[in-house]
Amino acid sequence: MNRARKRAFRTAASVVILAAALMLAIPSPVAGQDKPQTPPDPAKVLAAAREIMGAQQYCGLITLDAAGLPQIRTMNPFPPDEGMVVWMATNTRSRKVEEIRKDPRVSLYYADHANAIGYVALTGKAVLVDDMKEVLKRKRAYWDSAFPGLKNIVLIKVIPERIDVINYKQKLAGDPATWRTASIPVDRK
Numbered sequence: 001m002n003r004a005r006k007r008a009f010r011t012a013a014s015v016v017i018l019a020a021a022l023m024l025a026i027p028s029p030v031a032g033q034d035k036p037q038t039p040p041d042p043a044k045v046l047a048a049a050r051e052i053m054g055a056q057q058y059c060g061l062i063t064l065d066a067a068g069l070p071q072i073r074t075m076n077p078f079p080p081d082e083g084m085v086v087w088m089a090t091n092t093r094s095r096k097v098e099e100i101r102k103d104p105r106v107s108l109y110y111a112d113h114a115n116a117i118g119y120v121a122l123t124g125k126a127v128l129v130d131d132m133k134e135v136l137k138r139k140r141a142y143w144d145s146a147f148p149g150l151k152n153i154v155l156i157k158v159i160p161e162r163i164d165v166i167n168y169k170q171k172l173a174g175d176p177a178t179w180r181t182a183s184i185p186v187d188r189k
Contacts, residue, residue, distance in 0.1 A: 006110070040172070040182040044082065048167035048182070049120045053086075053110045054079045060109040061088070061156070063099040063126075071099060073158075075107070078138060084186055086122070086158040087138055093152060100126045108158055116171075118166035122158065124186070127185065129155040160186040 053059070061075045073096060077088040086108060090096055100106065106126040111119040129135075134155055147153040164181040165172055172182050 004040045009082045020044040036095075040184060041185045042168065042187075044172065045163060045165050045182050048118075048170040048172045049084070049163050049165045051170065052079060052112050052117060052120045052165070052167060053113060053122075055078075055117075056110045058085075060107075061096065061158075062107040062109065063096050064103045064105060065095075065099055066102065071095070072109075075108075076140075084122070084160045084163065088156050088158075089135070089138070089140075089147070089153055090156060091147070091152050092154045094163075095115065096156075097128060097154060100128060106158055117169050121181075122160045123161040124158050127157045127159065129157050140186070162186065 011156060058074050059077050060072050062070050062072045065071050075088045075090075077086050080086050102160045104125045104127065106124065108122040109119065110122075113119075130153075132150070135150060135153055138155065139150075143150065143153065162183060162185050166174060168183050174181050
């Protein structure tokens with residue numbers, strides 16, 4: 001082997017050895033991602049979620065359109081009930097009603113960024129409820145103008161399946177390595 005080739009070979013070998021040494025010496029940015037994390041305490045997650053959800057007047061409702069693309073709009077929900085079910089009203093002729101009829105999978109997004117508290121993402125199934133007893137049970141004053149004579153009103157009942165929460169006030173933050181939020185399935189006993 002001539003000198004230039006030997007030098008190139010040694011340089012290439014040195015680069016490979018140096019790269020291998022660096023890979024072993026520097027921890028991976030996702031170190032621990034494959035290790036099982038301690039599951040969050042469901043009661044703590046639910047309490048942290050309720051704190052944020054109950055303090056917000058509005059949330060984002062995300063549905064899927066005919067092409068499978070997410071569609072988001074601002075909604076005025078009721079606070080979650082004891083099972084974390086969320087109710088809200090809309091017009092029977094709205095696109096969201098048509099989208100829910102075709103695909104009931106939805107997400108709700110609540111955020112309190114003004115006070116740097118965090119957010120809640122709730123995913124589940126939406127059920128359209130047109131029972132007038134349920135409507136009257138939840139009636140809000142502004143519905144008289146939004147739904148004159150309570151015509152064309154339907155309730156959206158969101159039954160949660162999973163809740164993701166970041167609540168800094170409750171010391172419930174994302175995993176430092178993966179940024180994964182505290183996430184729990186909602187038990188439907």
